[in-house]
Amino acid sequence: MKIAIGNDHAAVEMKREIQKYLEELGHEVINYGTDECKSCDYPLYGEKVARAVAGEEAECGVLICGTGVGISIAANKVRGIRAAVCSDTATARLVKAHNNANIIAFGSRIVGTELARDIVKAYLDAEYEGGRHENRIRMIHEIEDR
Numbered sequence: 138m139k140i141a142i143g144n145d146h147a148a149v150e151m152k153r154e155i156q157k158y159l160e161e162l163g164h165e166v167i168n169y170g171t172d173e174c175k176s177c178d179y180p181l182y183g184e185k186v187a188r189a190v191a192g193e194e195a196e197c198g199v200l201i202c203g204t205g206v207g208i209s210i211a212a213n214k215v216r217g218i219r220a221a222v223c224s225d226t227a228t229a230r231l232v233k234a235h236n237n238a239n240i241i242a243f244g245s246r247i248v249g250t251e252l253a254r255d256i257v258k259a260y261l262d263a264e265y266e267g268g269r270h271e272n273r274i275r276m277i278h279e280i281e282d283r
Contacts, residue, residue: 138164138165138196138197138261139164139165139166139167139194139195139196140159140164140165140166140167140195140196140197140198140199141166141167141169141185141186141189141190141194141195141197141198141199142155142156142159142166142167142168142169142170142186142198142199142200142201143168143169143170143182143183143185143186143198143199143200143201143208144170144171144182144200144201144202144208144245145170145171145177145178145179145182145201145202145203145208146171146173146174146175146176146177147202147203147244147245147246148170148201148202148203148244148245149170149171149172149173149174150245151201151245151250151253152168152170152201154250154253154254155199155201155250155253155254155257156168158254158257159199159257162258162261164261167189167194167195169182169185169186169189170182170186170201179202179207179208179211180207180208180211181211182200182202182208182211183200183202183207183208183209183210183211183212183220184211184212184214184215186198186199186200186212186240187211187212187213187214187215187218187220187240188215190217190218190239190240191215191216191217191218197239197240197241197260197261198212198220198239198240198241199240199241199242199257200212200220200240200241200242200243201242201243201244201245201253202242202244202245203244203245203246203247204222204244204246204247205222205223205224205242205243205244205247206222206242206244208242209221209222209240209242212240212242216281217239217278217281218239218240219232219236219237219238219239219240219274219277220238220239220240220241220242221236221238221240221241221242222241222242222243222244223241223242223243223256223260224243224244224247224248224252224256225252225256226252226255226256226258226259227259229241229256229257229259229260229263230259230260230262230263231263232260233260233263233264233265234263234264234265234266234270235266235270236270236273236274237265237270237274238260241256241257241260243256
C-alpha cells in the first residue's frame with residue numbers, strides 16, 4: 138500500500154519511527170513532512186498529505202504533530218478527506234470501520250512511539266464495514282457541497 142506521511146517540527150523523530158515501521162510492514166511511504174526540528178507550520182503538511190490522498194497519489198495518510206489535532210483540522214479542509222485523531226487502538230480501528238477515515242492523526246506529545254505503532258497497525262488492519270455507515274459517509278460528503 139502507498140501511504141502518505143506528514144508532520145511538523147514537534148514530530149520529526151516519531152515520523153521517522155513510524156515511516157520505518159510502515160516500510161518494515163511492506164508499505165511504500167511518501168514523506169510530505171518536515172525533517173527539521175525548526176519551528177514550522179503544521180497546516181502546510183496536513184494539506185500536502187490530504188491532497189496526496191484526495192488525488193489518489195496515496196491510498197491513505199498518517200499525520201503527526203504535537204497533539205494531532207491541528208494537522209488533522211487542516212487536512213479535513215480538503216474535499217474528500219476524513220482525517221481522524223486517534224490516541225488509542227480502538228478509535229483507530231473504528232474510524233476505519235465506521236467512518237472510512239482515509240487519514241489518521243496522532244500527537245507526538247500525547248502518545249509514545251510504541252502506542253503510535255499500535256494505532257497505525259490497528260487502522261491499517263481494519264476494514265470499512267459499509268452498510269449502515271454508507272449513508273453517514275454520503276451525508277458528510279454532502280456537507281462539502283453546501
